[in-house]
Amino acid sequence: MIVATSGHIDHGKTLLVRTLTGIDTDRLPEEKARGISIDLGFAHGAVDGATVSFVDVPGHERFIRNMLAGVCAIDAALLVVAADDGVMPQTIEHVHILDLLGIEHGIAVITKADRVSQERVDAVRAEVSALLATTRLASYSIMAASAVSGQGLAQLRQSLAHLAAGMRQRAVEGQNFRLSIDRAFTVAGSGTVVTGTVFNGSVAVGDTLIVSPRGTPVRVRGVQVHGKSAARAEASQRCALNLTGADLEMVARGDWLLHPCVHAPTRRLDARVSLLSSETEPLAHWTPVHVHLGTVNVLGRVAIPNAGNILPGESAHAQLVLERAIGALHGDRFVVRDQSARRTMGGGVVLDPFSRPRRRANTVRSGELDILERGEPAQVLRGLTGVAENGVDLERFVRAFNLTPEHAARVQEAAGTVALGKDHPIAVSRATHTRLRDKMVEALREFHAAQPQAAGMEVAALRRTIAPTFSTEAFQDVLRELADQRVLTLSNATARLAQHDATSNPADAKLWSEVQRALPVAGPFAPTVAELAENLKVKEPTLRDFLHRKSRCGEVVRVTPERFYSRAALATVAADAHAVARASAGGLFTVAQFRDATGTTRALAIPLLELLDKLGITQRAGDNRRVGKDFVPILGPGEPTCKARPMS
Numbered sequence: 001m002i003v004a005t006s007g008h009i010d011h012g013k014t015l016l017v018r019t020l021t022g023i024d025t026d027r028l029p030e031e032k033a034r035g036i037s038i039d040l041g042f043a044h045g046a047v048d049g050a051t052v053s054f055v056d057v058p059g060h061e062r063f064i065r066n067m068l069a070g071v072c073a074i075d076a077a078l079l080v081v082a083a084d085d086g087v088m089p090q091t092i093e094h095v096h097i098l099d100l101l102g103i104e105h106g107i108a109v110i111t112k113a114d115r116v117s118q119e120r121v122d123a124v125r126a127e128v129s130a131l132l133a134t135t136r137l138a139s140y141s142i143m144a145a146s147a148v149s150g151q152g153l154a155q156l157r158q159s160l161a162h163l164a165a166g167m168r169q170r171a172v173e174g175q176n177f178r179l180s181i182d183r184a185f186t187v188a189g190s191g192t193v194v195t196g197t198v199f200n201g202s203v204a205v206g207d208t209l210i211v212s213p214r215g216t217p218v219r220v221r222g223v224q225v226h227g228k229s230a231a232r233a234e235a236s237q238r239c240a241l242n243l244t245g246a247d248l249e250m251v252a253r254g255d256w257l258l259h260p261c262v263h264a265p266t267r268r269l270d271a272r273v274s275l276l277s278s279e280t281e282p283l284a285h286w287t288p289v290h291v292h293l294g295t296v297n298v299l300g301r302v303a304i305p306n307a308g309n310i311l312p313g314e315s316a317h318a319q320l321v322l323e324r325a326i327g328a329l330h331g332d333r334f335v336v337r338d339q340s341a342r343r344t345m346g347g348g349v350v351l352d353p354f355s356r357p358r359r360r361a362n363t364v365r366s367g368e369l370d371i372l373e374r375g376e377p378a379q380v381l382r383g384l385t386g387v388a389e390n391g392v393d394l395e396r397f398v399r400a401f402n403l404t405p406e407h408a409a410r411v412q413e414a415a416g417t418v419a420l421g422k423d424h425p426i427a428v429s430r431a432t433h434t435r436l437r438d439k440m441v442e443a444l445r446e447f448h449a450a451q452p453q454a455a456g457m458e459v460a461a462l463r464r465t466i467a468p469t470f471s472t473e474a475f476q477d478v479l480r481e482l483a484d485q486r487v488l489t490l491s492n493a494t495a496r497l498a499q500h501d502a503t504s505n506p507a508d509a510k511l512w513s514e515v516q517r518a519l520p521v522a523g524p525f526a527p528t529v530a531e532l533a534e535n536l537k538v539k540e541p542t543l544r545d546f547l548h549r550k551s552r553c554g555e556v557v558r559v560t561p562e563r564f565y566s567r568a569a570l571a572t573v574a575a576d577a578h579a580v581a582r583a584s585a586g587g588l589f590t591v592a593q594f595r596d597a598t599g600t601t602r603a604l605a606i607p608l609l610e611l612l613d614k615l616g617i618t619q620r621a622g623d624n625r626r627v628g629k630d631f632v633p634i635l636g637p638g639e640p641t642c643k644a645r646p647m648s
Contacts, residue, residue, distance in 0.1 A: 001164040002197055002238060003106075004055040004071045006098060007080035008088035012111035012147055014041065016080060017054045019147040020157070021045035025056035040070040040182055042195070042238065044226045048161035053226070053238045054078075055197075061090055064344070068097065068335055069182050069253060069295040073197035075167055075236060077106035079128075079140065083116045086124045087131055093344050096276055099135040100347030101333045105167065106140045107159050108132065113144035114151050167236075174407030176259035177201035177209065178329070179241070180294035184251045190222070192248055194257060195240045196295070200402055201259065202234035203241065211246055212256040212327045213265035218245035254296035256327035262402050265325035270317065270355035270369060273302060273336070273348040277313030283345065284309045290341050291320055293334040293350075299323045302336070305358070305366070315348065317369045319355055328353040330372065330400045353400055377401045378414035381427060385417050390469050391426030394419060420474035428474075436478055439466040444488060444497050453508075455552045456494030491552055511538065511546055512555075519556070519565070522572040523641045524600040524608055528562040560607050571638025573598075573608055574617050574631035579640040581618075581627045588624040597642040 005013035018024050025041020041056035055074060057067040071077070077098050081091055098106070108128050113121050121144050132138050141159060145152030178199040187193050203209070207220045222242035223230045233239035241257065251257075275283045285307040291300045300322035310316045320334075328334075328350050335347040351372040358365065364387065371383035380401075384392045398408045412419060417427040428436075443466050447457040463475050479495060482488045486498050514536050520526055529547065533540040547564045550556045556564045565573075580589045580597045595605040609625060612618040615635075619628040631638070 001050065001076060001160075001167050002053045002055065002074045002236060003076045003078055003160070004074040004103075005057055005078045005080055006067070006071065006094035008082070008085065008090040008094075009058070011080045011082040011085065011088075011091075013078070013080045014056050015147045016078070016109065016111060016145070017041070017043050017056050019153065020047060020052075020160075021054060025054070039066050044238070047164075048157045050161040050164035051226070052160055052164060055238075061093070061342075064093065064097075064337070065292070065297050065341065067094070068292040068297070071097065071101060071103065072180055072292075072294050073199050074103060075105060076163055077103045077137075077140075079106060079108040079132075079137070081108065081110055081124060081128055083110050083112045083121055083124050083144065087127045092131065092278075095131055095135060095137060096278070096344050097335055097347075098137055100274065100276075100335050100344075102136060102349075104136045104139065105163060106137060107156065107163065108137075108140045108142040109152075109156060110142065110144040112146060112148075114146040114149040174404055174410075175200040175235075175402045176262050176404060177203045177207070178256060178258045178262065178327075178402065179203070179239070180296075181251065181255045181257055182253055182295045184248060184253065184255075186248050187242070190242050192243045192246050192251060193240055194243060194251055195238065196257070197238050198233055198235050199294075200235055202232050203239070204232040208260070209243075209257050210260050210263040211251050212258055212263045213325045214250060214255065215263060215265075216246050216250050217260070218243040218257075254294070254298075254326075256294065258327065262329065262399055263327070264354065264399055266328055266353050266355075267322045267325045268355045268357065269320040269322070269328055269350050270352040270372075271320055271334070271348045271350050272315055272369075272373060273310060273318040273320075273346060274315035275310045275312050275346040276344065279312040279345055282309035282311050288339040289345065290337040290339070291322060291334055292337065293326060293328055293332055296326050298326055299339075303358070305362075310346075317351075317366060318348075319358060329402050331375075354396055377403065377411045381411060381415040381417060382429075385415070385427055385429040385432065388428075390471065391420065391428040391432070391474060392417075394425040394427050397427070420477040421471065422473070422477075424471065424473055426471060426474050433478070436467060436470075436475075437482060440478065440482060440495075441487065441497065444495060448497060453549065455549055456489070456491065456496035459490070459493050459495055462495055489552075496552075508546060508549075511536075511543075512550070515543075515547070515550075515556075516566070519569065521566055521568040522638070523569060524573050524576070524598045524604060526559070526563045526565045526569060529564070530562070557611070559611055560604075563604075567635050568638065570611070571631060571635040572641050573638075574612055574635055575638040575640040576642045577609065577612055577618055577625070578627055578631070579642060581625070587626050588621060589626075590624055594625075599642070 007013055014025055021043040023043035025043050043054045055070040057070040110121055110124050125142050128142055132140055143152055143155055145156050179196045181194045181196045183195040185193055203220060205220055205223055209218055211218055220241055221244045223233050224240040225233050225237055285304040287302050289302055291298050300320050303319040303321055330350055332350045336345050338345055351369050367387055372380055374380050416430055418430055418433040419425045419427055443462055444457055467475055483490045488495050489498050518532055518535055529544050530540055533543045547556060551558045556566055557570055558564050576598050580594050581587050591605050595602050613620055616629040617631045618625045
């Protein structure tokens with residue numbers, strides 16, 4: 001469990017941590033000289049059997065920036081209030097910050113209790129209780145203690161142990177590693193070392209990570225947890241990582257160290273923004289602010305829909321537009337301070353870390369943000385696919401929620417969605433998927449009714465007709481799915497229903513009957529289109545168009561630009577090729593052998609064999625060929641017409 005101290009300057013936070021752990025968190029010479037904490041301090045120890053890591057934060061108002069870097073990923077807080085001073089300005093601001101960050105677990109400790117009367121302790125207790133009552137910190141237990149006399153420390157240790165035992169651990173599995181860096185320094189003989197709290201996932205020696213937002217790839221050379229070497233560190237642990245690949249000037253507080261797949265710096269965050277009730281003025285559109293997220297502090301502006309505002313004590317959807325890119329994911333909490341960095345104004349939670357510019361209110365977008373507040377990824381994905389007309393960008397969604405591939409697959413299954421596309425997949429609801437399939441079939445049915453002799457509808461035109469804003473890749477995926485199920489046929493960028501025959505009219509039926517009688521049913525020879533037209537006494541262009549339409553239906557097969565074969569004739573050609581192969585040494589035969597065995601010409605033998613290669617019936621092996629697939633399921637039964645002789 002990671003616990004951060006909080007409270008006004010000189011209320012005894014550092015002394016309390018030192019008493020509990022034996023570690024002095026004031027490490028800077030200036031801190032020791034002045035007797036105040038300036039930067040973050042760290043300690044750890046066993047407290048009544050529970051391992052607790054402490055982040056000791058400065059209490060002076062000038063160092064709120066450092067305080068915010070220390071409480072970004074804690075599990076619980078120790079709110080420290082001195083019995084003699086009572087609630088002070090930084091007590092209140094720290095409570096606001098803990099409330100905005102959602103730190104619901106913690107203990108309020110009234111320190112220096114040995115210096116005042118019991119009546120004073122009771123008065124401060126009431127004061128603290130009233131301060132916490134309207135916040136997420138209302139469940140904090142309040143106890144009195146003294147780090148000097150030891151009063152109440154046994155009870156405090158028990159309470160910390162009880163808190164640790166009941167703490168729900170952050171997810172380790174199913175999420176990629178993220179650590180917000182709070183310190184970076186160099187160790188002689190080791191190189192660059194960074195420290196921080198692990199937000200998500202786990203890290204091990206040898207892992208390759210990214211320093212974000214800079215984008216510097218690094219490798220983990222060593223891991224330390226609680227000052228000792230470890231094989232790995234995981235969520236809810238503080239750790240130190242020795243890195244190779246990054247000099248000290250390439251990494252600093254505010255950077256993220258994370259798995260490469262969640263490196264996606266952003267300057268626009270859609271969020272739920274809350275304004276403290278203590279503010280005297282509404283938060284207006286385009287107000288300049290300091291945004292504290294993780295350990296970073298960045299300037300930005302708050303964009304509110306319709307150029308509106310947020311009233312004190314209220315919250316609304318807004319977009320944070322930052323001066324520079326930072327790392328952020330869905331669910332990350334942040335604090336907003338005024339432009340001069342003198343007071344905390346509010347904060348909130350990131351809903352969409354990769355949002356786009358918005359110039360006016362959008363009802364659909366507002367609905368999407370409402371869905372993004374549902375929390376669980378499966379619930380969010382199910383909701384988004386219900387309102388997203390063109391599907392949900394899965395890569396963007398998976399990155400925003402920091403899901404590993406395995407976890408993402410489980411989320412999609414639980415959400416009941418269908419993934420379409422490979423390079424840039426989208427998720428759609430099953431209802432949308434079914435509706436799109438039905439619309440494709442209906443559009444093709446209407447097209448065939450209007451143009452019965454057309455070979456098919458152009459795929460691009462089909463998409464424009466039924467789903468013009470749908471991604472081409474996803475649309476093609478549904479088309480291929482229907483083709484695999486033999487609902488439709490795809491050919492040369494056109495689509496047609498599988499049962500549709502572009503030649504099903506009386507004139508074509510009569511011509512087809514004549515063509516069938518004229519085309520050979522066996523052997524490698526077939527007349528040219530010109531010869532066939534002369535034989536049938538029809539115009540060559542008319543016959544050529546007809547044969548092309550029949551070839552798309554599979555009734556005849558075009559072998560050369562001038563020759564079309566019946567499937568039966570090609571079946572005998574395939575049987576001839578298999579017979580030649582059986583008679584050849586090692587099952588390999590040449591074009592010349594096939595030509596001689598069938599009595600055809602080389603000019604005709606080559607395209608016939610190339611067609612068989614394309615169908616997989618034969619296979620090229622250099623200048624030779626061998627038998628491939630069984631031709632019967634492809635072309636139908638056929639008997640060889642040649643008399644192939646075994647090679648001597």
